[in-house]
Amino acid sequence: MAPEETAEAASLLRNFERRFLAARSLRSFPWQILEEKLRDSSGSELLLNILQKTVKHPLCVNRPPSVKYAQGFLSELIKKHEAVHEEPLDQLYEALAEVLTAKEHPQCYRSYLLPSGDSVTLSESTAIISHGTTGLVTWNAALYLAEWAIENPLAFAHRTVLELGSGAGLTGLVICKMCCPRAYVFSDCHSRVLEQLRGNILLNGLSLEPGATAAAQHPGHNTRDSESPRLMVAQLDWDIVTAPQLAAFQPDIVIAADVLYCPETILSLVGVLHRLSACQKDQRAPDAYIAFTVRNPETCQLFTTELGRAGIPWEKVPQHDQKLFSCEERSEMAILKLML
Structure with a gap:
């Protein structure tokens, strides 16, 4: 040949x-x-x-x-x-x-190969909507954000990351394996999603902090293993979580993927982002990156309008070169960087 x-x-x-x-x-x-x-x-x-x-x-x-x-x-x-x-x-x-x-x-597995030769394997629901939530499957924007993170590891290296709406955990697991964060906080509000998140973290050979499943706990400094990030799974309801609770995480960077799916969720998200803007660490609020699939232009417009009302500046992140995870064709995706 x-x-x-x-x-x-x-x-x-x-x-x-x-x-x-x-x-x-x-x-x-x-x-x-x-x-x-x-x-x-x-x-x-x-x-x-x-x-x-x-x-x-x-x-x-x-x-x-x-x-x-x-x-x-x-x-x-x-x-x-x-x-x-x-x-x-x-x-x-x-x-x-x-x-x-x-x-x-009712559960199946998906595996994603990483450039390092490692992989991320997720247990997911075989149904798009299961147990009353869409958080038990991986959506395209999570893959897109994970690709961007692999191409921009310094955005996460030695920093504390707070992820809003972690779902099955793909983005966070990729960042933990490829980008060397100091600490990573997975979060969601649905109990079944949190249970699956914990399982997927352990499935990939990572360890959770003992008892680290409370509504808000300080990730602190990782003294166990300098090569492994300190991981937590936190239950966060965007409508009721307070600024002091968010500040307790001391996030350097906040991310979210595929969470712009209805007006009510967008209003809740902007509310929690506004509270996060008060989370000063060393006199600097955390950066935020929101990835989403452009399904409905009106939904995206509502998000940017509400950001303006909350006084949160934003800019569109240039498309990255990495095409590792075979996102479905014809899906337009974007990442916005927010200056909280």
């Missing part, structure tokens, strides 16, 4: 690997490129390599995606093979048979 063909095959394998591990939409996979490759004599070998990088990947064997997702993926893979080859590939049918006999669970 020519060097350029080898490089193309490796790129295709990485594409399938990243998308499958993260359980991205099946229509987002490069199926057309795969079909072209399968017409080569080495097509069967390529399919077996894809199988090893997806369904048979060690991360998936230990922490599998939903059964329905794996079944759909293998069915599509078999369809592509049958379209160009007469001889069946036994390994594909054996893998599908294993999936068809597996039991579906």
Whole structure:
């Protein structure tokens, strides 16, 4: 195989690997490129390599995606093979048979590969809305903010980070593994989300401070391990949390992703940001970065209007170069930097 063909095959394998591990939409996979490759004599070998990088990947064997997702993926893979080859590939049918006999669970796993060679694995709900909340799944803006953080690690290095609306925990886990924060406070208001957050932190080999699940506690200085951030999971209701409670965290930087989904939430968010503006640390209020998917321009306009009313200046952060997590196509995303 020519060097350029080898490089193309490796790129295709990485594409399938990243998308499958993260359980991205099946229509987002490069199926057309795969079909072209399968017409080569080495097509069967390529399919077996894809199988090893997806369904048979060690991360998936230990922490599998939903059964329905794996079944759909293998069915599509078999369809592509049958379209160009007469001889069946036994390994594909054996893998599908294993999936068809597996039991579906309400929780599944998504894994995201990091540039360091490490990964972040999340336990998520198989339903978009579960237990009355959307916080049990990872949304695109969380991926987008995590990519930006990897490209801008100095924004978080040796600083205390407070995340509002952490959801499943993707952004925070990436920052903790890649950006060397001193302390990280995951927060949400829904008890089921907080339970899942704690589980995902432990799932990724990180440790929580003993008893660090109160409404507001001082993260303090990390004396346990200078290489590991001090982690907390805090229950924060934006409508009732007070400025002194927020100040107790002593955040250097505040982040949030995909929290601009209705007018009521936007008003609550701006309220808590306004209270955070009073959290002076060394005579300097924390920086804030809010990432969101532009679903409705009116919603985004309401957010910036309310920021103006609260006297919070903002600027749009330039798009970053990192494209690590295969966000769904056609999704326009943005990050605003707020000067609290």
